[in-house]
Amino acid sequence: MEQHQQEHHHHLPHPEMGPSEPTHTPFRIVSPKTYLIIACCLLFLTASTTAISYVELGVFNAVVAIAIACLKASLVVLFFMHIKYSSKLTKLTVCSGIFTFLVLITMTMTDYISRAWGRW
Amino acid sequence: MDSHTIAAQTAEPAQIELEHPPFLRHHFENLAQQREAATFGMWVFLLTEIMFFGGLFCAYLVFRNWYYPAFVAGSHTLHIWAGTLNTTLLIISSFTMAMAVHAAEVRHRVPLMRWMIVTIILGVGFLCVKGYEWHDEWVHHHVPGLNFSIEEFTHVNPAYPGDKPLAPDMAEKTQLYYSLYFAMTGMHALHMVIGVCLLTILLIRAQAGAYTNGHIAPVENFGLYWHFVDIIWIFLFPLLYLISRHQ
Amino acid sequence: MSTIVSLPDQSTARLPKVSYLNKEYGLKSWLLTGDHKRIAVLYMISITFFFFIGGAMAALIRLQLLTPYADLLAEDTYNKVFTAHGLIMVFFFLVPSVPATIGNFLIPIMVGAKDLAFPKINLLSWYLYVVAGIMMLCVLTFGGVDTGWTFTTPLSTHYLNTNVVTAGLAVFVAGFSSIFTGLNFIVTIHRMRAPGMTWFRLPLFVWSHYAASILMVLGTPVLAITLVLVVLERTIGIGVFDPTKGGDPLLFQHLFWFYSHPAVYIMILPGMGVISEVISTFSRKRVFGYTAVAFSSVAIAVFGFFVWAHHMFIMGISNYSALVFSLLTMLVAVPSAIKIFNWCATLYKGSITFETPMIYAFGFLGLFTIGGLTGVFLGSLGMDIHLTETYFVVAHFHFVMVGGMLMAYLAGIHFWWPKITGRMYPEGMSRLAAVTTFIGFVVTFSPQFILGYLGMPRRYAAYPPEFQVLNVFSSAGATVLGVGYLMPLLYLTWSLKYGKIAGPNPWQATGLEWQIQSPPLTENFEKTPIVTHEAYDYEWLANKTRNEVTTVG
Numbered sequence: 001m002e003q004h005q006q007e008h009h010h011h012l013p014h015p016e017m018g019p020s021e022p023t024h025t026p027f028r029i030v031s032p033k034t035y036l037i038i039a040c041c042l043l044f045l046t047a048s049t050t051a052i053s054y055v056e057l058g059v060f061n062a063v064v065a066i067a068i069a070c071l072k073a074s075l076v077v078l079f080f081m082h083i084k085y086s087s088k089l090t091k092l093t094v095c096s097g098i099f100t101f102l103v104l105i106t107m108t109m110t111d112y113i114s115r116a117w118g119r120w
Numbered sequence: 121m122d123s124h125t126i127a128a129q130t131a132e133p134a135q136i137e138l139e140h141p142p143f144l145r146h147h148f149e150n151l152a153q154q155r156e157a158a159t160f161g162m163w164v165f166l167l168t169e170i171m172f173f174g175g176l177f178c179a180y181l182v183f184r185n186w187y188y189p190a191f192v193a194g195s196h197t198l199h200i201w202a203g204t205l206n207t208t209l210l211i212i213s214s215f216t217m218a219m220a221v222h223a224a225e226v227r228h229r230v231p232l233m234r235w236m237i238v239t240i241i242l243g244v245g246f247l248c249v250k251g252y253e254w255h256d257e258w259v260h261h262h263v264p265g266l267n268f269s270i271e272e273f274t275h276v277n278p279a280y281p282g283d284k285p286l287a288p289d290m291a292e293k294t295q296l297y298y299s300l301y302f303a304m305t306g307m308h309a310l311h312m313v314i315g316v317c318l319l320t321i322l323l324i325r326a327q328a329g330a331y332t333n334g335h336i337a338p339v340e341n342f343g344l345y346w347h348f349v350d351i352i353w354i355f356l357f358p359l360l361y362l363i364s365r366h367q
Numbered sequence: 368m369s370t371i372v373s374l375p376d377q378s379t380a381r382l383p384k385v386s387y388l389n390k391e392y393g394l395k396s397w398l399l400t401g402d403h404k405r406i407a408v409l410y411m412i413s414i415t416f417f418f419f420i421g422g423a424m425a426a427l428i429r430l431q432l433l434t435p436y437a438d439l440l441a442e443d444t445y446n447k448v449f450t451a452h453g454l455i456m457v458f459f460f461l462v463p464s465v466p467a468t469i470g471n472f473l474i475p476i477m478v479g480a481k482d483l484a485f486p487k488i489n490l491l492s493w494y495l496y497v498v499a500g501i502m503m504l505c506v507l508t509f510g511g512v513d514t515g516w517t518f519t520t521p522l523s524t525h526y527l528n529t530n531v532v533t534a535g536l537a538v539f540v541a542g543f544s545s546i547f548t549g550l551n552f553i554v555t556i557h558r559m560r561a562p563g564m565t566w567f568r569l570p571l572f573v574w575s576h577y578a579a580s581i582l583m584v585l586g587t588p589v590l591a592i593t594l595v596l597v598v599l600e601r602t603i604g605i606g607v608f609d610p611t612k613g614g615d616p617l618l619f620q621h622l623f624w625f626y627s628h629p630a631v632y633i634m635i636l637p638g639m640g641v642i643s644e645v646i647s648t649f650s651r652k653r654v655f656g657y658t659a660v661a662f663s664s665v666a667i668a669v670f671g672f673f674v675w676a677h678h679m680f681i682m683g684i685s686n687y688s689a690l691v692f693s694l695l696t697m698l699v700a701v702p703s704a705i706k707i708f709n710w711c712a713t714l715y716k717g718s719i720t721f722e723t724p725m726i727y728a729f730g731f732l733g734l735f736t737i738g739g740l741t742g743v744f745l746g747s748l749g750m751d752i753h754l755t756e757t758y759f760v761v762a763h764f765h766f767v768m769v770g771g772m773l774m775a776y777l778a779g780i781h782f783w784w785p786k787i788t789g790r791m792y793p794e795g796m797s798r799l800a801a802v803t804t805f806i807g808f809v810v811t812f813s814p815q816f817i818l819g820y821l822g823m824p825r826r827y828a829a830y831p832p833e834f835q836v837l838n839v840f841s842s843a844g845a846t847v848l849g850v851g852y853l854m855p856l857l858y859l860t861w862s863l864k865y866g867k868i869a870g871p872n873p874w875q876a877t878g879l880e881w882q883i884q885s886p887p888l889t890e891n892f893e894k895t896p897i898v899t900h901e902a903y904d905y906e907w908l909a910n911k912t913r914n915e916v917t918t919v920g
Contacts, residue, residue: 029225030218039215046207046357050200053362061366065358073351080218080347087156089557090163097167100585101174103672105181108621111676111688112182147475147482148559149895157484157558164550168588175592175622179607182618265603293613299605303596 028085038079045072143335155337162341166348169311173352176307180300180359187293189286193273194297195363196280197262202253203361206246207353213242214350217343224339229332232339236323239346243316250309257298264299301360308356311349318342380870382789386886401486402889407472408787409493410463411780415856417459417500420507424452426849429811429842435835437828445828446513447529451506453516454534458541459500461772462630465637466583467496467548469779470576472787474552476880476887477570479561479896484554488547495544502537506530515826517627520608520619524600532601535594542587542594545633549583552576561879563898567661570878570902571654574661575640578668582629582636586672590626593619617683624675632671634768635735636664638775639706642728645778646710648876649725650717653903656709663702670699680751689748696746703739707732722874723797727778730805734770738763741816756826759819765812774804777855784859785869789886792862796854804851810844877908 049068057064078084083091141151148154184191220235261269273291277283286294322342325331331339387404397405427448431439440448471489475482483489506512512534514523523531556577560569597619599605606612608619647654654660676684676692710732719725741763744750754760785791814837819825823834830838872881879896880887900907 029222032219032222035215035218035222039211042211042214043208046204046211049358049362050204053358053365056366061362061364065362066355069355069358072354076214076347076351076354080214081344090160093160093163093167096581097170097585100167100672101170101177104171104174104589104625105178107673107676107691108178108618108625109181110691111617111621111684112185114685114687146890147480147484147486153558157554160558161485161488161550161554164553164584168546168550168584170588171585172588172592175589175596175625178622179596179618182615183607183613187613264605296606296613299599299607303599303605307592307595 028082030079030082030085034079038075042072042075045075141334143333151334158337158341159344162344166344169348169352173304173307176300176304177355177359180304183293183296183300184359184363187290187296190273190290190293191297192364193277193283193286193291194262194294194301195361196277196283196365197257197260197272198301198361199253199256200361200365202249203357206249207357209242209246209249210350210353213239213246214347216242217346221336221340221343224326224331224336227332227334229326229329232326232332233323236319236326240316240319240323243312243319247309247312247316250305254302254305257302262294262298264295264302268295268298270294304356304360308349308352311352315342315346315349319346380868382868383884383886383888385888386789386884387889388789388886390889399490401482401490403471403475403483403486403489404787404887404889406486406489406493407468407470410467410471410496413493413496413500414460414463414468417455418852419856421452421455421460422849422852424448424455425845428452429845431828432830432838433842435830435832435838440828442828443513444511446515446826447511449826450513450515450534451511454512454538455503456768457516457630457634458538459496459503461634461768462541462545463496463548464634464772464776465641465779466552466576466579466633467492467544469641469776469783470552470637471548473783473880474555474573474576475559476883476891477573477878478556478559479564479879479892479898480555480559481890481892483551484559485551489551492544492547492551495540495547499537499539499541499544502533502540506534506537509533517623518594518597518619519623520597520600520616521610524597524608524619532598535597539591539594542591545583546587549580549587552580553584556580561896561898563896567658568898568900568902569661570640571643571657571660571664572637572640575636575643575664578664579633579636581665581668582633582671586626586629586633589622590630593622593626596622617679620679620682621676624678625672628675628678629668629671631764631767632667635772635775636667638731638772638779639664641775641779641782642710642731643706644876644878645724645728645782646713647903648782648874649722649728650714650719651905652713652717653901653905654709655712655715656705657902660706660709663705666702667699670695670702674699674746677746677751680748681755693746693748693751697743700739700743700746707736707739721798722781723792723794723801724778724782726798726801726805727774727781730801730808731771731774731778734766734774734805734808738766738768738771741766754819756824757819758815758823758825761825762812762815762819765815770808770812777801777804780855780859782874783880784862785873786880786885786887788863788866789869790862790866791869791873792855792866793858796858800851800854800858803847803854807844807846807848807851811841811848812844814838814840814844875908877903877905882911 045068049065052064052068053061055061077094083094144151144154148157216235216239220232220239223229223232223235257263258267260272261267262272270286270288270291273286273294274288275285277285285291319342322331322338326339387402397409400406400409427440428445431437431445431448433439437445471483510529512527512529512531514527514529514531514534518531518535556569556573596605596607600608604612607614608616610616643654643660674692674696676688677696680689680693741759745754745760745763781792781797818834818837818841821834823830869885871884873885874881877900879898882896883892
């Protein structure tokens with residue numbers, strides 16, 4: 001038997017716990033309209049990144065391409081993956097992953113950039 | 121008396137069902153804890169995936185810096201229509217997956233199944249386009265280690281008449297570009313295949329009503345995985361396909 | 368109120384009727400279990416098995432090095448032996464040692480939960496370990512691998528005909544075992560703590576496992592992808608590590624050490640957690656500077672990611688990069704030192720007794736400090752040019768890993784043996800074993816510092832004859848060390864049947880695990896505990912233990 005939930009906010013019963021109990025983030029149903037808007041933004045950004053790549057911008061081509069990719073990824077992470085509505089812990093988890101990845105590539109590049117050999 | 125016994129004695133059957141549904145595992149105190157633990161666990165797993173692909177992105181960064189002309193030449197042999205189409209397919213599939221999660225949350229079984237089926241079709245579509253591209257690379261002798269040849273790069277590329285052909289030693293480096301191309305898209309495709317298989321299993325169980333009784337976690341967390349695979353492609357697309365297309 | 372209590376009279380203790388050991392019988396109930404305690408026992412058996420294989424490899428190494436010539440083993444065989452020793456000891460013993468055995472057993476109990484967050488993934492983790500172990504045994508059976516445990520390119524990718532691919536894949540699988548263990552711990556510690564169990568009431572054992580789990584989850588995948596690339600390089604020849612195709616062998620090392628440096632902290636942090644518990648219990652005193660010790664664990668985890676290239680100073684990285692990494696290496700020593708200071712401060716004015724776990728803990732304090740300090744020598748760029756790839760490095764990491772980590776593991780096994788099995792081990796024999804291990808260790812590895820400083824290279828099957836005397840000392844010590852490790856295997860097994868029954872709290876220690884029966888029930892607690900006291904609160908314990916029944920049946 002199917003039940004229809006009309007509300008967009010669900011508050012699950014909070015058991016009686018002391019202050020140490022991990023905070024429960026009330027889970028929230030994101031509306032289909034939001035998803036549709038985000039999907040359209042993503043498609044638009046895809047078209048733009050392809051189009052911009054045909055414009056001569058020198059070294060900024062790569063910068064713009066990565067920036068648009070980061071923007072698209074942020075939209076997916078925030079809305080499709082619900083990070084915008086998630087607990088601080090989840091947000092911190094995502095940031096720590098990105099941080100470690102950045103440490104990997106930047107500190108490795110410190111070696112490659114500062115090598116005195118010429119590129120061939 | 122523990123909480124379970126108390127609950128059983130004082131609550132109505134429907135109430136017990138709500139608080140102790142059959143899918144509540146015994147080591148969790150309540151459903152909220154189980155759901156949050158499952159979602160958090162999936163996020164931690166996605167962290168490992170970020171670092172897993174991170175190694176490949178690191179290698180890419182080093183060699184793109186060193187052999188930029190080779191990377192440009194290699195990128196120009198990829199079909200931009202295929203890459204853009206694939207990106208579009210994946211973005212739409214992310215949308216349909218998010219809609220599937222929504223359907224599970226509002227407990228609509230048939231829409232849930234429909235959105236899942238569309239997601240599977242889009243995922244398979246992606247893999248078909250990828251397969252076509254790989255076949256194309258094979259035909260053009262761009263598969264490193266297996267049938268690689270630098271013929272094409274030492275002559276003028278008709279699609280990009282402005283491109284100068286590469287000197288033989290730089291042409292050799294295109295093999296590195298293709299190695300990373302196959303490694304990265306291959307690893308991504310492997311994750312897509314696993315995703316499609318898992319989604320099929322979830323679909324079968326969804327048909328039996330397993331996810332429209334409040335037990336949303338598997339669909340929700342699979343959605344996270346699917347979106348993550350989409351994000352990887354969002355980065356692969358400009359890095360592999362859009363290198364210096366303006367020339 | 369005095370917190371000095373002598374060990375309770377064991378003669379009236381009885382084994383509880385129902386526990387996790389006898390709840391279900393049969394092989395299937397063990398091989399398909401979800402119970403974290405049973406999985407811990409499964410791990411304990413497996414890693415002990417691999418420890419002794421790795422130990423046999425060590426014995427071969429020390430036998431070979433008794434004489435300056437490659438007369439026992441040919442050079443190629445010697446390469447295979449030290450590679451096997453390294454791979455097995457690092458990936459199949461040290462990395463899972465405390466987390467997968469003691470951690471798996473205790474983390475849920477210490478936080479007040481009934482099990483880890485994902486019991487099935489826990490079981491999967493063990494099966495991955497077993498599969499990886501079988502693959503490694505196949506490697507050993509079918510000709511071995513001689514790259515060194517570090518798989519350095521281009522040797523491993525282009526110049527060897529041994530089982531590099533299988534060994535690489537075995538480590539890949541073992542890595543996922545580790546990742547899933549870490550994932551489970553992180554989710555459990557965050558989300559399944561009992562009511563009242565705030566972060567700062569957690570035992571420090573939990574904090575160190577949390578820090579180690581972060582490293583496992585973030586670092587190990589990079590190793591995984593690196594090994595995949597090595598396999599692809601060997602099989603297809605993709606060229607990422609091949610200079611003739613434009614690749615960079617050093618890229619492999621960057622990616623490899625990005626994991627393998629945090630790996631050493633994955634190995635040591637859980638051991639440090641054990642030491643916190645043992646030192647506190649056997650000096651009857653709360654750990655000095657709880658917050659400092661807790662945060663220093665996390666600091667070690669974070670800083671551990673910034674220093675990996677100190678393994679590559681002479682390999683061809685740029686001097687500027689080497690400078691940066693050397694500076695950061697100095698920083699990473701600080702949190703470890705903070706812990707040592709805090710443990711010493713815990714001892715000060717404590718009521719110290721010398722049970723076996725405490726002997727191992729004292730051994731840890733001294734040996735880990737020496738090992739850690741020599742790490743600082745190696746971290747300073749100028750010294751490293753002279754000392755790297757010599758026996759100084761070998762001595763350094765054996766001091767921290769064997770003198771440190773292995774002693775901590777044995778301390779933990781002895782400390783929680785009554786909880787896991789319900790039985791005590793024979794105290795006289797165990798103290799003898801601990802002292803034997805300590806003496807054997809010092810005699811084995813101290814000469815190696817001198818050898819390294821004098822210039823004896825590592826990973827060589829033969830050496831200049833002037834180094835023989837020190838090598839003979841080292842091998843002699845290794846024999847004593849081997850005896851010291853065999854003894855626990857024997858008396859711990861003996862104690863399973865004949866050991867004195869331990870009650871719920873033979874050490875009068877604080878901590879939730881000591882408030883339940885030994886061995887525990889499958890669901891750990893009869894009812895969810897509500898925590899109202901701080902960690903290491905011996906006064907609370909003294910008030911509590913007056914009239915208490917904590918066994919079932």
